[in-house]
Amino acid sequence: MKTKRKKLETINLLNDAMFKALFRSIEAREMVAAFLSHITGIDEELLKNADYQGGEIPKKRLYEKGKTADIIIKIENHNMIILEMNQYPTDTIFDKNASYAFSVLSESIPIRTEKYPFIFLINLDHFNRFHTKEPILHFLLRDEEGHIETRIYQSYHLILENIVNKKYNKDEVIKKTVELLLKKTIEEMEKEYQGDEMYMAAIRRVEDLSRDPRFVGYYDIEEANRQAKIEFEQTGFRKGKEIGHELGVKEGRELEREEAIEKISRKTGYTEEEIRKMLR
Numbered sequence: 001m002k003t004k005r006k007k008l009e010t011i012n013l014l015n016d017a018m019f020k021a022l023f024r025s026i027e028a029r030e031m032v033a034a035f036l037s038h039i040t041g042i043d044e045e046l047l048k049n050a051d052y053q054g055g056e057i058p059k060k061r062l063y064e065k066g067k068t069a070d071i072i073i074k075i076e077n078h079n080m081i082i083l084e085m086n087q088y089p090t091d092t093i094f095d096k097n098a099s100y101a102f103s104v105l106s107e108s109i110p111i112r113t114e115k116y117p118f119i120f121l122i123n124l125d126h127f128n129r130f131h132t133k134e135p136i137l138h139f140l141l142r143d144e145e146g147h148i149e150t151r152i153y154q155s156y157h158l159i160l161e162n163i164v165n166k167k168y169n170k171d172e173v174i175k176k177t178v179e180l181l182l183k184k185t186i187e188e189m190e191k192e193y194q195g196d197e198m199y200m201a202a203i204r205r206v207e208d209l210s211r212d213p214r215f216v217g218y219y220d221i222e223e224a225n226r227q228a229k230i231e232f233e234q235t236g237f238r239k240g241k242e243i244g245h246e247l248g249v250k251e252g253r254e255l256e257r258e259e260a261i262e263k264i265s266r267k268t269g270y271t272e273e274e275i276r277k278m279l280r
Contacts, residue, residue: 008210027205078117121155133161135169181264
């Protein structure tokens with residue numbers, strides 16, 4: 001007698017495992033390409049044909065802790081988009097994401113070239129850390145004279161609660177994709193998007209994942225980790241941990257940042273000071 005396979009009855013599409021599996025899938029490719037094109041202005045066909053990968057970043061040292069971004073999308077000529085799903089706020093989440101992006105950038109710039117790659121870092125924020133009514137915040141670097149520098153790095157923050165608010169956001173494609181991410185059941189998704197094949201293809205992928213026992217195991221682990229982190233952040237133990245590790249973490253981040261700046265300087269011809277001014 002076959003045992004009945006476990007199925008997810010309620011689904012959190014912001015769950016790291018689900019988000020990565022859905023946004024990297026072929027079934028959701030048309031939806032994701034349209035979504036990213038409306039954010040960045042990159043050609044939709046180019047995004048459909050890009051290489052969607054897991055976000056493991058190479059270690060510089062054997063003893064170094066492994067780093068991961070949620071999704072890295074390689075487009076062409078070393079150009080990339082890094083997607084980060086930020087379900088809940090922590091003190092270091094934005095620094096961590098930017099650090100990962102610059103680690104990727106420092107590894108991807110070809111030597112002896114005048115054509116530099118760009119990296120778009122796109123944060124999907126399920127909170128409003130910036131206390132803004134804007135649906136999307138777009139950050140650019142500036143050079144030492146204050147001129148906007150777009151050739152190397154740009155970052156976006158998508159404030160999910162503002163994007164689904166018609167009062168703040170007028171882009172229907174971005175709104176519909178985020179609304180899908182906030183749905184909790186297959187039934188809700190199908191009712192809302194019935195007849196729209198671009199979204200229904202993505203929903204079918206979600207349904208397949210919700211029935212896959214191996215994937216459900218990964219999903220459950222991520223949900224348990226998420227709940228544990230939320231509970232930990234809400235207790236006073238967090239402060240004790242921060243005090244104990246603050247100095248070491250700060251020094252480690254500064255070292256990584258300086259190494260990335262040095263490598264970018266060698267490859268692009270910008271001085272290290274010019275790059276620091278851009279970052280400021």
